Amino acid sequence: MASSSATPPSTSSSEAASPSVVATPDGSSGAILRSRPKQLVNDPARTGFDPETKWWMNYFKILSNQMTPEGRFHYREWRYKVHEERDCKRCEEHKDWLFTYSPVVRFLSEKIHDLDGKLDRSNVHCRRCPSILEEDGTVNRQAGGFDPNHGILICANEMRDRKHMEDTVAHEMVHAWDHLRWKMDWVGDKDLKHAACTEVSLRSLL
Numbered sequence: 144m145a146s147s148s149a150t151p152p153s154t155s156s157s158e159a160a161s162p163s164v165v166a167t168p169d170g171s172s173g174a175i176l177r178s179r180p181k182q183l184v185n186d187p188a189r190t191g192f193d194p195e196t197k198w199w200m201n202y203f204k205i206l207s208n209q210m211t212p213e214g215r216f217h218y219r220e221w222r223y224k225v226h227e228e229r230d231c232k233r234c235e236e237h238k239d240w241l242f243t244y245s246p247v248v249r250f251l252s253e254k255i256h257d258l259d260g261k262l263d264r265s266n267v268h269c270r271r272c273p274s275i276l277e278e279d280g281t282v283n284r285q286a287g288g289f290d291p292n293h294g295i296l297i298c299a300n301e302m303r304d305r306k307h308m309e310d311t312v313a314h315e316m317v318h319a320w321d322h323l324r325w326k327m328d329w330v331g332d333k334d335l336k337h338a339a340c341t342e343v344s345l346r347s348l349l
């Protein structure tokens with residue numbers, strides 16, 4: 144995920160402390176480097192979703208099939224905004240629990256520490272991540288991402304429950320471990336190498 148007002152951790156920190164390699168978030172790897180696809184903007188007349196009316200009116204339209212799939216996409220993003228605070232609070236609670244009790248998260252945290260890295264609750268960030276709906280109907284969603292300079296991003300609005308969050312955090316921590324272990328270059332067309340190496344690393348690690 145590239146830009147967008149609400150979510151990204153600030154991008155101004157120095158790179159002196161950690162090796163600087165540019166990473167891309169999961170779910171949109173590589174897309175950042177290409178020109179951004181055109182996004183569909185909601186039109187109530189076309190989609191049946193109208194942010195100016197009550198949420199239950201919109202919900203009723205979904206239930207009675209008066210809203211297009213595009214309208215349902217915009218509706219969902221709209222509700223995520225309303226629930227942003229609640230979602231982030233829950234994400235923070237899960238995070239505390241995971242770093243205290245989750246065997247896999249604690250294990251990976253130690254492995255990263257062994258490589259002189261640091262991933263703990265201070266650099267796992269809970270944020271709302273807007274999805275992108277492209278003109279051709281493709282929906283780009285992401286659960287999380289890893290960036291060597293900022294740590295891990297967890298998309299609070301996409302987390303179904305604590306187990307899902309545990310899987311997501313662990314997945315991103317493996318990327319962090321990978322990064323420290325191999326100092327891999329994840330930019331652009333080297334993404335395939337990233338994926339392949341991750342497979343290997345996962346096996347050698349677990």
Ligand SMILES: [Zn+2]
Nearest residue numbers: 169314315318
């Ligand atoms: Zn990944």
